[in-house]
Amino acid sequence: MTFDIFVLPFFIGLLFLLTVLFVKFSRWIALIDRSGRRKIGYGLFSMQIFPATAEVFMECLLHRRMWKQNKLLGFMHMSFALGWFLLILMGNIESRVYSGGHINPPYYPIFLKFFVHDKRVLPFELNTMPGFFRFSMDFILLFVLTGIVLALFKRIRSRWFGMKRTTRQSSFDRWAITCLWLIFPMRLLAESLTASHHGGGGFLTNSMGDVLASILPDNFLTSTAYISWWGYSCVLGIFFITLPWSRYMHIPTEVVMIYLKHFGVKSGKTINSFSEIEMRACPRCGVCIDVCQMNTAQKTFSTPVYFLRSLRKKVPVPIVDNNCLLCGRCQQVCPVQIDLLDLRVASRNLDNKQIDKIYSYLPADVPDSKGINVLYFAGCMGHLTPSVKKAMLKIMQAANVKYRFMDADGSICCGRPLMMAGMNNAAHSVMEKNRQIIHASGARILVTSCPICYKMFNEEYKLFGVEVLHHTQYLLRLAEAGSLWLNQSGLSVVYHDPCELGRGSAVYKEPRKLLKRVARLVPVAEEKENALCCGGSLGDFSMDHYQREQIRDAALEVLTRPNPDLLITSCPLCKKTFHNGTDINVKDIAELVAEQMDLPEPVEIDAEELAY
């Protein structure tokens, strides 16, 4: 016997799901631009296929990043994903063994215990073929069932899973999750009931069958067994039908996304076809919610998981798009590694692209200043922190650097704030002017005091022949080259990683190395990749002053916990934000360096050496 009518709900559901997935994915991939499609074509036959497959295994089945987040959370996700995968894999092998290696219909391994019953085996009889399979299949089923118990438990005690807040479900999600949670208990019930009167089954289903047989009449067992197979098939079918519109769409999408990323397909500054894939790869696990500082300003509605939900609806909601500091903490923890910042900015592009900007007023002439090695750019914000500006000039003079202060008389914005608003064309027109000024200067090194400008010059400007450095990097270089003689002040200091310099540009090492030369660096609870945003970020376009202060105060609470002599940062915006919120003195790293500097004998700096 290889067919019964009860398999139809499952079978129809599966066919429906496969058709929908095929249509959706082919459409998205077809809409990827030409260079992207070429990358996919090339990638499919490249060595990239192996690391990509490894990542699919590690992330989609083992959930390595979830484990890093929280062990219980990791185990819960792994038991579902890996367990179900093994159940399918093992079930297929088992069914082939039973059917003698024939190709079976897809429902056959799923409902194998309905079609095949044979003699009883001992619960832990591992040395015979049927004993081995029954034990393994029951073991895997138990593994999945623990995941379900944990998932239920997470509903009441999410904090045990490292989560203060969990994601609110949409209605499709509720249907899907109910079916998903029923699938495995239904399988257990169906297999146990079958085992109760036909025998068979492993340590779990067999024992449960025996218990049921001892308390229920025989004819009742036979009829409920058949009904429960129907139930099992139905919940599978409904789950498959709801899947493409529920959070579980992330399962197939994440796999596709991982391969595409390995082939070099990237998200961009506008919403494209790859963004469509990325936004659906979100499992709504909610790990991003707790780390998001928008919670501190009572703006949970705009945390990444809800932002993506709004994005998938295709109706721009500026208030959701704009309420984000672009600090990057979410991207740091996202188990699926979705490019959340790119998506946020791309979504703002939809909101703002109709806004025209005019910059024709920018001066046509470009100052010419040959004979310098270093161009110093304080940045717009740098002009509001004159102590930083003054310290930098003092240091460069002391180190005998041939420099020019590019924006001594006021800056032209680097363009990053416009890019953060998704206004890429506007950004490019202000960038062009700065690019001309930089190239005309003849400088080999561009030093900036503002991490926002640094990230922009470094990543977007493509300044060939000009090395872009943040002042933390440049000052360390000067110190290491012996051009600065620094004293150890002995002061205890904490260091605040500015978002754009830390997570944004991965500059963690240089400021710390430099600081250790002049002070005693004390670690803080959240630092480097986990550093908190000061709240002043230009990334947000919506928060008011009070909400920013709430975020600032929460960050200050963490930073000032070790009660340091000084709070050091390396961003004018962070400095200004923190300055009014604490009694602890807030300084830029450059100020401390300038204070602890002995004036050395004038030495001519070798530009060649510095500009390597």
Add this chain to the structure above:
Amino acid sequence: MSKHVAVVGAGIAGIEAASILNAMGHSITLIEKNEILGGHINHWHQLFPNRRQGRDLLEKLYEKMDDSIQVQYGKEITSIKPFSGKFIVTAADGWVTNADAVLMATGFDLFDAHKKEEYGYGIYDHVITSADLEEIFIQGEGLNPRLGKDPQRIGFIHCVGSRDEKAGNIYCSKVCCITAVKQAIEIKELYPSVEVYCFYMDLRMFGRHYEELYQEAQEKHNIQFIRGRLSEASENKQGGVVVKVEDTLLGKPLKLTLDLLVLMSGMVAPVAVTNMRDKLGLAKVDDGFLKPVDPHTQANLSELPGFFMAGTATGPKTITDTLTDARSAALEIDRFLKEII
């Protein structure tokens, strides 16, 4: 038996209230954290609107002070606790007293101009505060020791740390506009050829003879008033301070180089007093000052019977208002002490 009142703070409000209460027959302890009486006025050269010496006002107040007032110097009060109808007042050095009533005449702190980094105080040599300028007037050596020359252009920035959300103070400090006018005139008298500019958001000349002083500044001294708030100051190679404002009445950005920039620091609530207020469970106001039960009819009373306040402890005030307020507090305390017999 006479009742005992602890007056915290021996600035002008504390002295005035102590004198009156003492004359009414109460026993008074006047507690001062510094080693001298008089508070901020000690550092103020001349007072608006009549330009009398700060010293002169203090002497007038000291004359009324009877020797029977017990004065405690160098006592920084750290806690005030109500205890069975009395108050236990404790200082940082362990000194303790019991009082039937407490008068908070704790005054104000000057806003720390370092907090407005973009104005360059503590960064540029030629940026000072209004309090620094008074000190210079008191020293009597003029501006030359600091500037190395006779000044040619001086600017006054109103509202530094006042009417400023970013500084955490939304309120107006009341006295800065008129003080700037007074200081501008003093400068002008010292250096008749100097050009003086006052940068303001709104000129609040609300008191008797304030407008006249403003008029005098314009008519007699040619002091210029520019309606625009300073965004940032920078330093040029000669050590001059370059200020940027918008001349809002002309609608154009304006850049001006000054030899000296004077920041009119506003009044802020002393942190220690705000903390004490919160510890006692008294009404909180965002600005940190003490809050009277009723701003019109019970301006010296708190929710705690026997706990009174006077002067700038309840927010920025002029000298005239502070003294009036201190006298009204003395009356309220007298009434309270008579009721509790």
Add this chain to the structure above:
Amino acid sequence: MQDSASRFGYFVSPDRQIDFDRNNHEVASKVAAAEPGLNWCISCGTCAATCTAAKFTDFSLRRIILQVKRGELKGLAREAQKCMLCGKCQLVCPRGISTRNLILQINRVLQSENL
């Protein structure tokens, strides 16, 4: 030509006063709904003084805010397009106005109303 002739060669100079009754106040209410900071301004001009763009061109957020509030919208859309969103004004505003959002909302409303 005919128009000029019908006036016998005289020109009527346009009325210079702000016609508050007839001016468009819709824009102000729409902008204020999206960014309430519009109504917090005290016209101190710090934004215009610090402005990166104002160094090069005639641009004042203070004036733009007043124009929106008075309904004086002629030429305003173009004027409001000069901002680079650098955020200096936001840092110095004594009223804590979210100036960047304000200017974007002004841009958006003026553009959507085709003004």
